[in-house]
Structure formats: structure tokens, C-alpha cells
Amino acid sequence: MKYITCGKFRKSFIYIILSIFFLLLKDSLNGFNYLNSFNEIRIFNSKIQKKFEKHILIHNTFNYFGILIISFFFHRYEKKCSENKNNLLLSRASSNKNTNIILIYKSNDKDFTSKKSFIIFLYVILLWIIEELFLDLYLYILKDLDFWMFELLIITLLLKKMFKIDIYNHQKLAIAINIIPCFLKITSIILAFHRNFNIYPIYKKNIFLIPLGIILFFILITLRSFINSKIKWYMDLKYISHHKLLMYYGATGTLICLIICIISTFIECSKNILEFNDICNISLNGKENYIENLYIYFNGKE
Secondary structure, eight states, X not given: OOOOOOOOXXXXXXXXXXXXXXXXXXXXXXXXXXXXXXXXXXXXXXXXHHHHTTOHHHHHHHHHHHHHHHHHHHHHHHHHHHHHHHHHHHHHHHHOTTOOOOOOOOOOOOOOSSHHHHHHHHHHHHHHHHHHHHHHHHHHHSGGGOOGGGHHHHHHHHHHHHHOOOOOHHHHXXXXXXXXXXXXXXXXXXXXXXXXXXXXXXXXXOTTHHHHHHHHHHHHHHHHHHHHHHXXXXXXXXXXXXHHHHHHHHHHHHHHHHHHHHHHHSOOOOHHHHTSTTTSOEEETTTEEESOOHHHHHHTOO
């Protein structure tokens, strides 16, 4: 008699659990309230914490830098363990003179065959950071138009083309079921406009944002699907260590966010951008508004 089971628990599943845990922790630290419809979930409810939570780009800089440092130490540990294992195999092979097996070992620290392949890799990492920043910005402004249901379809098609894999019927069924909430979301938006609910004021003032926002979102999730597929390609087929990949990711993210923070510190928001309150929500003395400001963050003035 056959039973339906969840399968064996793999060590790699721990990364998924930790990812969910730290995502919930981050949202709880910054304050989480979906569409301002429920009571806000927050671990610390102090005035200082509420003031610092607005500096998203600076916190992203710290996050990327933390990823760089942690992945660097894990990479060094991984490399040391690999060297010890190879030395052990070599010593066993050299000491066993009666065996006919010849162990060939070649130390090669180069992950890329040419300078061009390395530049393409850096380009993918750069796109990864840009896509993340733009998606975060999008979800602050047009969070109601996030039709995430289609991302599973997009990434499945990309993986099929990139890895030459088959799509089975149960996967097609899962994709079809996943798209059903899309129609419910469209219905809720139409009803909200029809009954004049005051939950989409930005779209009522700028009706062009709806088609523009949907097109932009599909571009961003397609880009994210391509990047995720390409990262899998580097790890599975080019054997790039995930620790090394995260090192480049953390370094690039730190550099880009730091540059944006420095530039935005000296440039005020224009009147057109001020209409979107979620972008320029950092102010100095209630007069000057900024996307991000290092001076305000480190001096505690606002």
C-alpha cells in the first residue's frame, strides 16, 4: 500500500525556514500593517525606532554589508574544509602504493574561463540589485498592482528554456490554480472604483498609473525570474559557490545603496515627487524632504 508523504527533510530546507523567519523579523521591526487595514505588528514601539524605520536605503546598505561579511567568513571556512579534504585524499592516495588507481588533482581557484564571462556575471549581480531596489520602490508606491500570480508561470518558462526541462501536468495545474487569485484581485479593484472606496486615491488622481504600473510590474518580475534562473545556472552548471555569489551580491549592493544615499543626501525631492508621500518621507525641520539623508540619520535630527 502506497502512502502520500512529504518526503525526507533535507538540510537545505533550513535555509527556507530561516528566510521566512528573518523576513517576519524584519517586517516586525519596521512595523507591518497590510494596506493599513489591521493593527500594526511591531516588536519595539518607541519614538526612536519609528523615526529610524523611514531610512530604508541606509538599512539596506547595512543589510548588504552584513551579507558581504557573513558570506566572506563562510566562504573562507568552505574553502579551508575543501582544501583539507583534498589534502587528505592526496595523502591517502600517495601512501597506498599497492593500488592501481591514480588520483588526479588540480587546484583551480578560477570560476570563470574568461574576462568576458566574469563581466557578464557581474552584470547579472548588478541587475539583481537594481531589480530588488526597483521592486521595493514599486511596492511602496503601487503595492495594489502587484500581480505576483504570474511569476510562477514566467520562471517556469524561463527554466524550461534555460535548462531544457519538461513541464509536467501537475506543474501546469499548479500554475493554473496560482493564477486564479489574479481575477479576484482585478474584481476587487473594479469594485473599489465603482463604489468610490477611498483606498485608491493615487489611482483616481492619476488613472494612467494603472496600465503603466501593471506593465512595469511585469517587466520587473520577468527580470527577477531571469536573474533567479541565471543564478541557478551559475550554481548548478558553473559550480559557483553560493557563498562566493553572496559575497559579490553583498559588495555590489553595499556600493550601490551607499552611492544613492550620498547623492540623495544633497538633493531635495521635487514637487512632482512629493505627491508620492511614501518616497520622500524623510524631512528636515518639516521643510526639506529627501528620499534618504545620511545627515539626518546619524545626527538624529528631523
